[in-house]
Amino acid sequence: MATPRPTRSMDPYAQTFWTYTQNKEFRLQQCSACHKFRWPPGPSCDHCLSDQCDWARMQGRGKVLSWTPFHRAYFPEYPAPHTSIVLELDEGPLFVSYPVGIDAAALREGMVLTLQWTDGEDTFGPYHLPVFGPVAG
Secondary structure, X not given: OOEEOOOOOOOHHHHHHHHHHOOOOOEEEEEOOOOOEEOOOOXXXXXXXXXXXXXXXXXXXXXXXXXXXXXXXXXXOOOOOEEEEEEEEOOOOEEEEOEXXXXXXXXXXXXXXXXXXXXXXXXXXXXXXXXXXXXXX
C-alpha cells in the first residue's frame, strides 16, 4: 500500500517526470542544445535559453553533498525527526531526496548512494518516489 505524502506540485513539466516514475524510470530534462540538465523541470534551459529538451534516463547513483535532519514536523506525512539529502548525481545535476536503509548519523559527505523506490500517494493518485540508499552488495 502506498504511503500518504504531501500533495505534489503539478505542472506539465512535473507531470512528465511523474509519468516516467510510474514505470520506475528516473529521468530528468536535458537541454537538446547545450546538454545541461534541468532540475526542477521547466520550459527553457537556464544556461542557453533553448526550449528544446529530452528526458534523459539517470543511472541512479549519486554522492551525498549535504543533509539535514528536521526535528520539527512540517507535514503530518513526514513525522519528526526525518532527514533530507542533497545528492550530486553521476550525470551532474543536484537532486534533493531522502535516505532509506541508512541511519542519518551514518551519512557522510561523498558517500555514494543508489536509487531505490518507495510508493507514495497524494491527491493526484499513487506514484513511485525516487529515494536513495546504500549501494547493494
